[in-house]
Amino acid sequence: MTADVSSSQPLVELKGISKRYGDLLANDHIDLTIERGEIHALLGENGAGKSTLVKILYGVIEPTEGQILWEGRPVAIGSPVEARTLGVGMVFQHFSLFDELTVAENITVALSGNWTLSRVRERLGDVSRAYGLALEPDRAVWTLSAGERQRIEIVRCLLQNPRLLILDEPTSVLTPQEAEHLFVTLDKLAADGCSILYISHKLEEVRRLCRSATILRGGRVVGTLDPRARSAREIAAMMVGAEIGEVRSGIPHEPKGDMLEVRGLSLAPADVHGQALRDIDLTAYAGEVVGIAGVAGNGQSELFAALSGERTVERADIIRIAGRACGTEGIDARRRLGAAFVPEERLGHAAAPTHRLSENTLISHAAAEVSRSGFILLNAARRLAQGIVKSFDVRTPENDPQARKLSGGNLQKFVIGREIIRRPKLLIVDQPTWGVDAGAARLIRQALVDLAGEGSAVVVISQDLDELFEIADRMAVIHQGHLSPLRKVTEWTKEAVGLEMLGEAQLHGASHAV
């Protein structure tokens, strides 16, 4: 607990909040106190349990255990409506606005009670002036920038006079200037007595804004502290876990020719929530596992799309697979060069949920023997699916089930198995063990290491640092679309990786010169 001098009761106190999903404990006895008029940061990596906790506070999900005290009084927040009545406002990371409606209309439709368009317009002016949230009430939303759209969401909350405003990764879609503008607004709001819960994984802004921060890791509170009083290094260590993972003991690899070579890859984001890639260099040699660490949303999915050919780049020689320049070629052509890919999303991206496993083998048809001159070889597809099920220990409820009937871990084993079974020269995997049980995760990691051992190059994009320390030979960190230099895993410490993940490496001289 912070030694806050405020004499009055805290606004909100969470006591022993837990949320269990099956075997997974997303929140494990979390205590959190938010004082009146304070900007409190909730820090943590993706999957640390931040979103779960916030959804509990906003009434979206119910805690399995624990108590919420609002001004000292126990409350049950059963729905977002109840949360708003209590005085909780929330600005989500992804906006919920109607593009075709105007600013004022968007605000009016979302407000409950007797709000009319003219009253909204009137109050919009007051709030905008008071907090520097400039908005033209009659502009259509589709003409606005991301920062302006966020202002609508904030104003929408403010019109209901919230006591507590929750912001989920608010700067992820903002330019630095827009972010600074937001900080000024938040400072003013706090000065007026509104409490703010600020969720972020960006240390820099948390230190700019907050005097107290609660750090989550693996669903637990690992510390409540004043972010200005501690070093970035210390906080980073708390976020990612200080203990160094077990480095895999293996034969040191001799570089045996590069399977993947990326030179100066830059790519504009596909949409407002996307991240641009900036001048990425990356090489993967035959026989090694290359790890790419980073907090989600720093360009991992964009990097995967560019490497796989789901998005092509303007010059062929930016990306070479097995020595062939293929930056302008699509995913099929790259598969034919001997590459294989496993995207992050299992259902809907790697596999079609309502299709049988045998049909799902057709997704990598360009490189698998499941079709001939445009015709499907049904028996070959079935045999292939059975082969994958057997060699990768995929547990299925029936023979050749629909993909959606498999558990996450089993489906992941299937989609990774589908690619590994044809021994690709290069395998690129995005989040190989995300949301997968421990047994399946071990099997998948072993399969990736074995594939590299047989002389393939494997690139693993992962948020799980322990995983990367366990299986990678070389590693780099992606932060805001920029990739740090690749270094041997033995040369990295968790601390250094943590600083790179937070974009603090240059500031603290803990790492390299770009």
Place this chain on the structure above:
Amino acid sequence: MRFELTPRASVAPAMRALAPVLAFITAFLIAGLVIWLLGRSPVAAFQVYVIQPLSDPWSIQELLVKATPLALIAIGLSYCFRANLWNIGAEGQYVIGAVLGGWLALRTHGTEAGAWVLPAMLVLGILGGALYGLIPAFLKTRFGVNEILTSLMLVYVAQLILDYLVRGPWRDPKGFNFPQSVTFDPAATLPTLGEASRVHYGTVFAVLAVLVTALVLGRTLFGYRLRLTGDAPRAARFAGFSAKNTTLAVFAISGGLAGLAGISEVSGQIGQLQPSISPGYGFTAITVAFLGRLNPLGILVAALVVALTFIGGESAQILLKLPLDLTQAFQGILLLCVLSADALVSYRIRIVSRGGRK
């Protein structure tokens, strides 16, 4: 209180087969109720709608004649709908197919042009429909314009083009100012199947289209591509299928088949161009495609059933003085019942009391 649909863990195959039968019975019961409320006997109506057309050889021929364009167009639409693309403009593609094919018939009218005319007309019909179908597809892939709106609006453009042509440049000079073209020469007329029959070769095309489509959708990579695009678009992109090419291909196919239906109807059935060459086949075919659950054989059956309601509806209008709108209402009821039955087979309805918590 609200309703929630939760997927059933497993569905008995018997139930799936029985669902359309139950849907038909329900639709007939609802329609019977409506007819009873209109003060007519539901039993007599059933007699006129269903029994009579099926017991008379003339009306069975008529049934095939009406089912032919429906099946051809609906088969084409099934390519689009499977890929989750909404071609609502088959009526327009049908008309343009008829116009382009009909143009050749009019150009060769009165000349000694030989046996090449008819096949060339059919090819032009397919081409016309395909090109016209490609307009909304191109607008969608190039500019992101919603294909539902453009394909629908282009129907009216097509109809007005036809209207202009038969009232203006293509009008029969000896036709007493009626807005219609000359009657096609025998060389430009699609032959019937057998003497004194009204069933023309279009029916053969429809059956061929059904068989080829069954093969394409079930056995080829292209068919899989459509299913994957419809069911999981991101997975389709991951599989290397370009959404753009898929869109262009299915619109060309469905437009082409609608165009073939149009030229077959004009040269095999009507025998000339006139302002109206379709009682809305292009729109009714959407119903047919979904009644047949986008399955080629199902579509064939659905086309026959819907054709039956057309013929039954005409007789009911004459014999029972029932409004023709009732036929369209019945087609709608039938579609709703079939879709609901399908949903109820795969999902279970749960009534949730307020809030739905716990």
